[in-house]
Amino acid sequence: MSEVADWIGRFHPLVLHLPIGVFCFAFVWQYLLPQKWRGEDGFLGGLFVFGSGSAVLSAALGWLLSQSDGYTAEEVDVHKWTAVVFSALSFLQVYLWKQKARHPRMRQAYHVNFWLLMTALGVTGHFGGTLTHGAGYLSFSSAYQNNIQEDSANISDSTDPSVYVAMVSPVLKQKCVACHQAKKIKGGLRMDGFNWLMKGGKSGLVVKPGDAANSELIRRMLLPLEDDKHMPPKGRMQLSEEEIALMHWWVAKGADAVVKVKEVVANDTIRALLKVSDEQEPEAASLPAVNLPDSVAVQQLKARGYGIRPVVLGSGWLDISAVNVERLESGDVKRLQLIAPQIWQLNVSGHRLPENFGELIEMLSQTRRMDLREAELPEGVRNRFGKLLALEYLNITGTDCTDADLIPLLELKQLKHVYGWKSAVGEASVQVFSRKRPDIKLDLGGK
Numbered sequence: 001m002s003e004v005a006d007w008i009g010r011f012h013p014l015v016l017h018l019p020i021g022v023f024c025f026a027f028v029w030q031y032l033l034p035q036k037w038r039g040e041d042g043f044l045g046g047l048f049v050f051g052s053g054s055a056v057l058s059a060a061l062g063w064l065l066s067q068s069d070g071y072t073a074e075e076v077d078v079h080k081w082t083a084v085v086f087s088a089l090s091f092l093q094v095y096l097w098k099q100k101a102r103h104p105r106m107r108q109a110y111h112v113n114f115w116l117l118m119t120a121l122g123v124t125g126h127f128g129g130t131l132t133h134g135a136g137y138l139s140f141s142s143a144y145q146n147n148i149q150e151d152s153a154n155i156s157d158s159t160d161p162s163v164y165v166a167m168v169s170p171v172l173k174q175k176c177v178a179c180h181q182a183k184k185i186k187g188g189l190r191m192d193g194f195n196w197l198m199k200g201g202k203s204g205l206v207v208k209p210g211d212a213a214n215s216e217l218i219r220r221m222l223l224p225l226e227d228d229k230h231m232p233p234k235g236r237m238q239l240s241e242e243e244i245a246l247m248h249w250w251v252a253k254g255a256d257a258v259v260k261v262k263e264v265v266a267n268d269t270i271r272a273l274l275k276v277s278d279e280q281e282p283e284a285a286s287l288p289a290v291n292l293p294d295s296v297a298v299q300q301l302k303a304r305g306y307g308i309r310p311v312v313l314g315s316g317w318l319d320i321s322a323v324n325v326e327r328l329e330s331g332d333v334k335r336l337q338l339i340a341p342q343i344w345q346l347n348v349s350g351h352r353l354p355e356n357f358g359e360l361i362e363m364l365s366q367t368r369r370m371d372l373r374e375a376e377l378p379e380g381v382r383n384r385f386g387k388l389l390a391l392e393y394l395n396i397t398g399t400d401c402t403d404a405d406l407i408p409l410l411e412l413k414q415l416k417h418v419y420g421w422k423s424a425v426g427e428a429s430v431q432v433f434s435r436k437r438p439d440i441k442l443d444l445g446g447k
């Protein structure tokens, strides 16, 4: 397909509004305006001629576009055929309009055809909209917006899939693969399989594990829509913010093909997970130096089911999750104490924490993020929050933490976010925080 045809085809989205506008106008003219305002019937005839002409032009441009722009045949077919039917009916309308003046019998056919024509217009428009914006774009239900959330709910029920298979690949399939696959390898890049994706395109690797900022894949998504290099190209179904956040997060975490959804999604929705992980993603260079952790303790904890990953590959900082641990024992706390200086992020959500957990808290002066969602916290844990000197993020959703427990948090210099939905924390804290520490976002979920 030549460049020129390619370029001409891009006028389809502009031109298609002509027949829509013209026929809608004619329809209103015919059926809604009182007889006495309508005047010359010749005016309607003019509209039909103009409308059917622009319908054919639009269809021709649409055909060019479908040849050049990486739409798959199945996607386009329905839209193409309804457009053909619509164009044919619009010509028939011109003919019937001429005939009805001479043959009163034709009046009925004229009206029937008018309604058919408008129906075909609606159907064509619907499938065209679906092509550019994705299924459900025009429906009222919020299911379209919440796509991601629902998928993730289903995923956690099924048999332990990887993040790539369950979350990354479906987004690529829906939004990128049309142009990046065996039949159409735009930019030399295929995305219809993990290995293809990692192989990269014309300009080399597009995914640099652990380095989202320098991964072409992510960079392209983040470019302004107007930029020629923006992906997916303007006019195609775009990624939602959550999808971009998911991709960014996945690449930043190492673009791993096997890490399981279960390891990263606690009992909260993926949406919350993404918001949280994305905004706090540390950059390798910005991390302070730290010794490597005690490998024996790490192995023992892993054997107990703890998810332990380096925050950034090669650094000693650890991201520890007890999501898959059955019961958090006091022996685990002792082992966690051995690697306390390296704990960057700790997730013990949903656990009943043993008494000695408070002693661990004493040692977590370097920890940036604590997730205590739905955990049962002994007194000795709750009254030591002030020891978490480097804390940036704390989640106490669903715990019995009170306003009093939060007072020491006012002294934590780095703290930015506290999530306390469904906890015993009340409006009083919100007021104290907004007065004394307006830089901390205390979120009680609209309470």
Ligand code: HEC
Binding pocket: 069, 070, 071, 172, 175, 176, 177, 178, 179, 180, 186, 187, 188, 189, 200, 201, 202, 203, 204, 206, 216, 217, 220, 221, 228, 229, 231, 232, 233, 236, 239
């Ligand atoms: C309508 C077709 C189309 C869709 C859909 C599309 N791309 Fe592209 N993509 C292209 C074309 C054409 C090029 C080559 C021109 C260029 O580099 O901008 C390209 C190039 C790229 C490149 C550069 C490859 C290299 O090595 O030079 C990346 C990365 C990319 N696309 C990512 C994506 C992502 C991610 C998506 C989905 C979110 C996507 N594309 C969807 C058409 C498309």
